[in-house]
Amino acid sequence: MSNAYHIVVCAGVVPDPLQTLEPITPATVPALKNEMMLPAVLDPWAAHALYEAANLAAHAAGSKVWLVSAAPKAKLQQVMMNVAQKASFELVPIDSPASGFADAHAVAALLATVIQSIPALDRSRLLLFGGWESASRGAGVTMQLVAEQLGVVDQFQGVDQLTVQPDGSFEILERIEGGRHLVSTCQGPPALLGWATGNLPEPRNNPQIGMANMRTIMPALQRAKAGPLPQDAIRYLSVTPPKQQRQTRIVKDRSPDEIAAELLEWIVQD
Amino acid sequence: MSASAPASPVVERQQMSVDIAGVGFGPAMGGFLNTLARNLLNEDGTPRLVSSVSPGMPLQVICYERADGLGFGVSGAVTRARGIRASFSGVDLAQIPMAVPVATERLVYLLDPVGASRRSLAFRIKDRLLRALGPIVRLRDHAVELPFTPPFLRKHDGMILSLGQFNQWVSEQITSSGVVQIWPGMPVSDPLIEADAVTGIRLSDQGVALDGAPGDGFMPGMDVRAALTVVADGPVGAVGRQIDSHFGLPEGHHQREWALGMKMVVELREDSGLQPGTVLHTIGFPEPEIFGFLYVHPDRLASVGIFIPSWLRSPVRTAYRYLQHFMLHPYIWRYLQGGTLKSWGAKSLQESGRHGEPFLAGNGYARIGEGSGSTNVLTGSGVDEAWTTGTQLAEAVIELLEQKKPFTKENLEQTYVRRRRASWVDKESKIAADSRNGFQHGVVRGLLGTALAGFTRGALSFPAPKSAQTSTSTMEALYGSRIPPAELKQLQQDCAAHGTALHDRIMDRCGWPQIPFDGQLLISHQDALLMGGSVQAPPAYANHVVFTRPQLCQNCEPKLCIEMCSGQAITRGENGVPAFDREKCVYCGACLWNCNAANEKEGNINFRAGAGGLHSALN
Numbered sequence: 001m002s003n004a005y006h007i008v009v010c011a012g013v014v015p016d017p018l019q020t021l022e023p024i025t026p027a028t029v030p031a032l033k034n035e036m037m038l039p040a041v042l043d044p045w046a047a048h049a050l051y052e053a054a055n056l057a058a059h060a061a062g063s064k065v066w067l068v069s070a071a072p073k074a075k076l077q078q079v080m081m082n083v084a085q086k087a088s089f090e091l092v093p094i095d096s097p098a099s100g101f102a103d104a105h106a107v108a109a110l111l112a113t114v115i116q117s118i119p120a121l122d123r124s125r126l127l128l129f130g131g132w133e134s135a136s137r138g139a140g141v142t143m144q145l146v147a148e149q150l151g152v153v154d155q156f157q158g159v160d161q162l163t164v165q166p167d168g169s170f171e172i173l174e175r176i177e178g179g180r181h182l183v184s185t186c187q188g189p190p191a192l193l194g195w196a197t198g199n200l201p202e203p204r205n206n207p208q209i210g211m212a213n214m215r216t217i218m219p220a221l222q223r224a225k226a227g228p229l230p231q232d233a234i235r236y237l238s239v240t241p242p243k244q245q246r247q248t249r250i251v252k253d254r255s256p257d258e259i260a261a262e263l264l265e266w267i268v269q270d
Numbered sequence: 271m272s273a274s275a276p277a278s279p280v281v282e283r284q285q286m287s288v289d290i291a292g293v294g295f296g297p298a299m300g301g302f303l304n305t306l307a308r309n310l311l312n313e314d315g316t317p318r319l320v321s322s323v324s325p326g327m328p329l330q331v332i333c334y335e336r337a338d339g340l341g342f343g344v345s346g347a348v349t350r351a352r353g354i355r356a357s358f359s360g361v362d363l364a365q366i367p368m369a370v371p372v373a374t375e376r377l378v379y380l381l382d383p384v385g386a387s388r389r390s391l392a393f394r395i396k397d398r399l400l401r402a403l404g405p406i407v408r409l410r411d412h413a414v415e416l417p418f419t420p421p422f423l424r425k426h427d428g429m430i431l432s433l434g435q436f437n438q439w440v441s442e443q444i445t446s447s448g449v450v451q452i453w454p455g456m457p458v459s460d461p462l463i464e465a466d467a468v469t470g471i472r473l474s475d476q477g478v479a480l481d482g483a484p485g486d487g488f489m490p491g492m493d494v495r496a497a498l499t500v501v502a503d504g505p506v507g508a509v510g511r512q513i514d515s516h517f518g519l520p521e522g523h524h525q526r527e528w529a530l531g532m533k534m535v536v537e538l539r540e541d542s543g544l545q546p547g548t549v550l551h552t553i554g555f556p557e558p559e560i561f562g563f564l565y566v567h568p569d570r571l572a573s574v575g576i577f578i579p580s581w582l583r584s585p586v587r588t589a590y591r592y593l594q595h596f597m598l599h600p601y602i603w604r605y606l607q608g609g610t611l612k613s614w615g616a617k618s619l620q621e622s623g624r625h626g627e628p629f630l631a632g633n634g635y636a637r638i639g640e641g642s643g644s645t646n647v648l649t650g651s652g653v654d655e656a657w658t659t660g661t662q663l664a665e666a667v668i669e670l671l672e673q674k675k676p677f678t679k680e681n682l683e684q685t686y687v688r689r690r691r692a693s694w695v696d697k698e699s700k701i702a703a704d705s706r707n708g709f710q711h712g713v714v715r716g717l718l719g720t721a722l723a724g725f726t727r728g729a730l731s732f733p734a735p736k737s738a739q740t741s742t743s744t745m746e747a748l749y750g751s752r753i754p755p756a757e758l759k760q761l762q763q764d765c766a767a768h769g770t771a772l773h774d775r776i777m778d779r780c781g782w783p784q785i786p787f788d789g790q791l792l793i794s795h796q797d798a799l800l801m802g803g804s805v806q807a808p809p810a811y812a813n814h815v816v817f818t819r820p821q822l823c824q825n826c827e828p829k830l831c832i833e834m835c836s837g838q839a840i841t842r843g844e845n846g847v848p849a850f851d852r853e854k855c856v857y858c859g860a861c862l863w864n865c866n867a868a869n870e871k872e873g874n875i876n877f878r879a880g881a882g883g884l885h886s887a888l889n
Contacts, residue, residue: 016339018804018885020612034569037367037435039339039887074442081340081445081454204476204489204810205455208284211332218448 003168004062005189006122007053009089010111010130010146011046013071013079013098015039017135023239029231030101030239040075040098042083045131049195051203053129054087056162065089066121068114070107071098073224080217085210086203091217092118096227100136103233108145110227115150123150125189132158132175132194140194147192154191156184161199281484283472284492287323290667291471291496292333293458293510294503295340297354297433297653298639299333300440301660302500304357306331307447309668319671322497329671331450332494334473336457336503336879337857338806341438341887344533344615344858347573348372348549348565349651350428352694353658366439368432368567368888373547375426377419380555380562380599383412386781388584388748392714393558413552413601422648422701422724425549430565432535432573433653434887455808457879459491461499461509463516467633470495471509474811474879480852482812498677499635500663501642502656505620506859508879510641514628523628526580527621527647527706528863532589532614532836533563533575534597534802535888536791539608544572551650552602556595556782557582558713561650564602571612571888574602578834579621580863581709581716585742586833588773589616589860590795594785597792610790613888614802616836618859623647624703630690631682638663644695648702648724655695662689701728710735742830742866752780762828769842773833795838799854803886805837807853814880815840815861820847822874826866831875834864837884857883 015021015038022033032038042050050067057063066089069076073095080091094114115121115128128150130143140157147155158175165171168188173181175196290306292299310328312318317328324330337343351363363369381397382389389397400407400414407414444450457474473491478484501510505528519525538544544566552562559582565573576596578589597606620626620640627643630636638644638659645652666685667677675681690696701723708719719732745758753761753776761779765772778784785792799805817823824846831848832840836858843849859877867874 016885018806020801034367037887039341039438039885077442077445078340078438081441081452082338085453085455201487204487205453206489207286207334207453207456207473207492207494210453211286211451214451218445222446222448 003060003164004125005056005060005127006125007057007063007065007127007129008115008118008121009046009050009053009065009067010128010143011050011067011069012043012134012136013040013069013075014043014100014135016041017044025236025239029099030236031099035099036072036075040071040079042079043131043135045133045135045195047083047202048198048200049129049131049193050083050087050089051200052162052195052198053127054089054203055200056127056164057088060164066092066118068092068094068111070094070096070110070227072096073221076224077221080221084213084217085205085207088209088213091213091220093221093224094227095224097229098136100134101234101236101239102229104142105145106229106233108142108149110229111142111146112149114227115146123190126150126152127189128152128192130192130194132196143192143194152190152192154186155194156192157194158196159193159198160196162193281490283490285495286492287495288330288332289321289323289496290329290331290498290500291494292331292500292502293471294501294507294639295333295335295441295452295454296343296437296502296504296639296656298642298644298656298660299500299502300437300444301353301357301657302502302638302664303331303333303444303450303452303660304440305661305664306667307444307450309664310449319668328449333450333452334456334458334471335452335454336881337883338455338808338881338885339438339887340441340452340454341434342884342889343433343437344617344884344889345433345531345653347431347433347436347653348425348428348563349431349654350425351654353654353661357657357661363429366431367435368571369436370430370546370566370568372425372428372430372549373545375419375424375549376551377416377423378550378552378601379414379416380552380601381412381414382555383600384595384781384783386777386783387555387557388780389558390712390714393554411600411604413599419551420721420724423551423650425651430547430549430567431653432567432888434889436653438887455881457811457881458503458509459879461501461513461635462493462495463513466517468499468513468635471499474881477810478812480813485810487810497634498667501635501637502639502660503641503879505640506618506862506877507641508877510628510637511877513632513635513637517629517632519628523625525620525622525626527623527626528580529577529619529621530589530616530834530836530858530860531575531577531619532593532616533573533889534593534611534791535613536572536574536606536609537612538566538570538572538605540570542570542605542609544605552596553717555599556592559709560592560596562596562602564605572605572609574606577619579709583743584748585745585828585830586773586776587742587830588771588833589836590798591774591777591782591785594792595782598785606791611793611798611801613886614798615884615886615889616856616858616860618863619652620645621647621706623706624699630687632679634677636663636682636686644699646698646702648705648720649698658693658695659690662686662693665689703728704731704734707732707734745828749776749780766827766842766846771833772828799837799856803884803889805854805856806882806885807855808881811881812878813850813852814878815850815852815855816876816878817848817850817874818872818876819874820845822867823847830864830866831861834860836860852880852882855880855883
């Protein structure tokens with residue numbers, strides 16, 4: 001039995017988490033102020049999925065990784081400058097809004113349609129990877145919906161580890177309460193794995209991987225088809241940014257215990 | 271100053287060959303790659319310029335940028351955009367986010383509203399006179415708007431840009447062509463120099479400890495061989511400085527004039543009264559040597575900042591606190607009050623202009639942009655000049671490739687340097703060459719010298735200073751009249767003992783008021799690092815600031831590298847040797863020219879190529 005996998009990683013693009021984000025509510029759908037001006041990164045949760053996919057593919061001859069991403073083409077192009085240096089993949093871009101305010105069902109339908117149309121994708125070898133959560137939306141349901149539309153019934157969420165057993169089956173560790181893992185086994189693909197952080201560090205930037213990837217990424221971006229998302233699928237009554245409070249003091253010669261105690265006191269005040 | 275190569279172990283490195291390798295992505299490289307990319311293919315998609323390393327393929331062009339993104343440049347840019355407009359003929363540049371045509375331009379003299387500014391007798395007399403004349407000179411908010419802006423300073427037909435957004439937009443235009451590759455997050459550690467020719471570049475090692483020693487996942491930096499290396503890594507770039515160190519500077523040239531530009535991008539309150547396209551240049555405050563600016567972008571955003579020049583002779587000069595006092599000047603604050611910080615940043619400017627020009631070309635390499643001495647110190651303009659030098663090199667490269675000539679020093683001089691010498695960049699550079707000569711003898715003389723050179727289009731200027739040294743004054747000479755020597759000494763000892771910066775204590779003692787922090791615009795220096803864009807320091811790279819002779823640092827007081835550090839990344843470490851925290855470094859390079867040993871043949875700071883830096887695309 002071949003151990004080659006066809007791994008499709010679904011990864012959105014989000015504003016660099018280091019930026020200060022400011023939701024605005026125009027007439028229709030909420031958005032982030034100046035979102036197109038902010039530097040963007042691959043959704044950090046999905047980025048872990050990509051690193052796991054690349055690692056798995058590197059250890060299973062004949063495997064291939066596709067990265068399916070729905071975002072404005074200019075932003076995708078910008079993000080690929082960094083991501084393409086880290087892992088080998090073929091980009092399947094969809095030129096669409098990347099806002100976290102889009103309806104998860106609509107996004108999932110779009111992704112599933114595009115995945116179904118990938119030439120040479122063997123659905124029997126399919127491993128659908130993505131982030132368990134997303135930096136742009138907390139619903140955490142998109143990957144599950146994509147898998148359902150693709151008929152993938154073995155689904156795992158909050159995955160930290162995938163180990164291929166000698167017989168080709170998977171042992172999968174999913175996060176559960178109390179910092180523990182639920183250990184499951186499944187016979188292999190097709191399956192959905194919504195990754196938590198995994199165990200792999202961010203790969204080093206490798207110029208040769210970048211050069212190889214870019215031979216296919218730029219043509220793919222030039223061919224990217226528009227994937228419009230319905231604007232009226234969800235009606236938002238209000239949008240509020242996460243509460244932020246900053247109290248800066250310069251204090252020297254305090255012990256870590258004292259600092260921790262003060263932080264604790266400050267946190268429980270709220 | 272020189273930059274020696276990092277102490278890399280002898281390892282086998284991956285090799286790659288391309289036709290052209292670029293170092294650093296900014297306006298100069300943007301101009302170069304944009305021009306080149308438009309000429310690599312024929313209309314039918316076949317290669318117009320064929321690769322010599324990949325037969326049958328188009329020219330293989332690759333550029334590496336150390337920052338994590340291509341839009342992380344810092345500059346308060348108002349530019350006439352002549353070269354940029356020529357490259358994008360028919361394109362409305364106002365479509366670039368934060369870009370707007372210049373609408374109004376004012377030059378403002380700021381008086382000292384707090385009585386702490388270190389003003390010479392001439393300045394004090396001038397201030398008294400202006401205050402006495404009050405309504406006649408239209409004194410308002412401790413400021414006088416000059417009736418006209420000198421022609422050499424005017425940008426009336428130009429654009430206000432966010433350099434970050436401009437770079438991001440340009441990179442999109444270039445990379446979407448698919449024929450040129452630009453890789454951010456990839457510092458270039460060294461030029462490859464063989465037999466007095468540059469044969470390519472070496473990328474930085476990854477998977478190393480802070481001292482550069484190989485660690486887990488060690489990945490030696492790749493050697494990228496190229497027939498032409500285009501150096502555009504700016505005034506503090508490691509590759510450009512190593513080339514300068516190896517080949518030297520042309521006879522009589524020097525790079526001893528510097529400035530640190532520090533800015534904030536502010537979201538103005540709705541009724542600020544400032545219109546997009548407004549340009550304010552200021553002189554006179556917070557110190558007479560410090561120039562300021564305020565440029566208004568669309569959508570209520572404004573860039574506001576100052577320049578701290580190397581001729582501000584204070585041994586405890588600083589930028590951040592001076593920037594805040596500048597913003598609090600009543601003339602400026604009436605616009606900024608109620609605003610919110612959106613971004614912050616700092617960068618060094620090579621202010622030697624034409625006198626700092628290195629060899630523009632050599633066998634296998636060419637220099638473009640600010641590191642090539644293109645910044646015009648008279649007009650206060652650098653972006654458009656840098657862009658234009660890039661386009662000139664691209665045109666020269668196309669000419670040489672079409673004629674199948676190699677990238678020798680002679681050929682590059684006959685094509686690239688010839689174009690540059692015949693262009694407005696060079697003509698205006700000549701006019702500006704001696705415009706700063708007076709500043710070594712004081713601000714008043716400096717301003718007179720600037721006016722003299724500017725109004726006579728370079729025909730007249732003050733003579734060049736005899737001494738090549740630009741060291742700072744002593745504490746006693748500069749502050750002795752305000753602070754008794756014993757107290758001055760005590761302040762220094764206290765700060766050394768507690769590891770705190772001296773400039774704050776000195777400024778407090780000289781009467782500068784405390785900054786009334788408001789949490790949204792007036793914030794602590796450390797908060798600026800967090801709220802103004804955030805600093806990233808990717809793991810597994812070596813420290814890029816190294817104090818090469820620690821014993822020299824032990825005896826150095828006051829430590830100007832600490833006082834001037836834009837991110838408070840350099841602090842007092844053990845035994846008096848400065849400690850470097852790369853997670854706070856915004857890569858401004860101020861430590862390099864503020865090292866008290868910077869004027870020696872070998873400076874004491876090795877400023878290497880480093881990954882990361884400030885993450886903000888609004889600057």
